[in-house]
Amino acid sequence: MKIYNHFSEFKKLNNAVATIGTFDGVHYGHQKIIKRLCELAKSTGGESVILTFFPHPRLIIDPENQDLKMINTINEKAKILAGLGVDHLIITPFTRDFSNLTPAEYIQNILVDTIGIKNLIVGYDHRFGKDRKGGLQDLEAFSKNFNYKIEQIPEQDINAVAVSSTKIRTALLDGDVALAANYLGYNFSIHGRVIKGDKIGRTIGFPTANIFVEETYKLIPSDGIYAVTVEMNNEVFKGMAYIGQRPTINGMTRNIEVNIFDFNKEIYGQEITMTFLEFLRHDVKFTGLEALKEQLQKDKEATLAYFKKSS
Structure with a gap:
């Protein structure tokens, strides 16, 4: 074309x-x-x-x-x-x-x-x-x-x-990425560059890549945890994504982060595409990092169960 x-x-x-x-x-x-x-x-x-x-x-x-x-x-x-x-x-x-x-x-x-x-x-x-x-x-x-x-x-x-674009936007803003995929005929994704974060995730065993989306007009789904795939350098990895302001640590800005399973390379500056497959839960504030760590382990298990079920 x-x-x-x-x-x-x-x-x-x-x-x-x-x-x-x-x-x-x-x-x-x-x-x-x-x-x-x-x-x-x-x-x-x-x-x-x-x-x-x-x-x-x-x-x-x-x-x-x-x-x-x-x-x-x-x-x-x-x-x-x-x-x-x-x-x-x-x-x-x-x-x-x-x-x-x-x-x-x-x-x-x-x-x-x-x-x-x-x-x-x-x-x-x-x-x-x-x-x-x-x-x-x-x-x-x-x-x-x-x-x-x-x-x-x-x-x-x-x-x-x-189906209409308005219905799809509404589904995504509700976090219903599965419904959006039914309307679209493909899974919704975002593309961005990996930037440096404050590295709190790695201190509790869940390191994340922070994603910067340059296009300010691009729709970002509802805050929460999602099962996703991540594509970079022609490779595809499984993972779980987080969108939100990180209330447990009193975060002030909205972040897009992804914990890539079985992956430990430094990828700052890399361009990645993250595809949303399933909404897991809403964003909530925990009593501390230990409680957050326990929930993230449950989220990872739920994500792995999703991939096993859909394979």
Whole structure:
């Protein structure tokens, strides 16, 4: 898959089969649209194109509201889309100027003159242009003038999946990573760099790698303990993760830590991907480090039992 970070990098195609959206999570509903996109491109001898936006349009249109967190970073999204067989991914900066395009300007300047659409696939509720005034009627009205075809994914086809990015975000913020995985079709993960911590974990027999996630817009699941896998340097390890403020030691900041089983190497500065498999328990304050150590041993046993059951 070829990736373009601006329209200026993209060379207009002779037979583009395109769809447009933020596709946060690239969940089952999104995958139905993308599957149809690739099928249509193949059957018509065209090339599949996805136009997506970064940052998320809501962060530009409503800049005062920065509470929205994304299921995927832009790099994670690109990796998933590549795995689905998409030919071209255009990641355009969503700006005020872009949001102020009229439906007619959007269709002619972006879809026709820049991308070169011959077929366009849209969801049943697709809106575009200034104040989201553009819709299916506008696309159909211009289709004869610009010689392209429209295919709309019916509402019942999308709703039959009974999934949305909002539902996935809610599940993750509740700690229900298993439900989120059911919606997504894959296990949720975070990617980050290992940084130095205060090394309290190693004093009680549970050393942890502290993970720094650079993308502040990335959604982090609810505080608690999770069964996870950790991938680094093309190796995968089992472990248990902790998210929280470490109330037992009166912590002041929210940490993301992982105890990697059967592992004792120094990995400061390493990039790792942590995949969430099962929520084990909520974060609680213990009477001291000894009580915490006893609970962590139980957590490790529960994590190992999960891996044994799922193997």
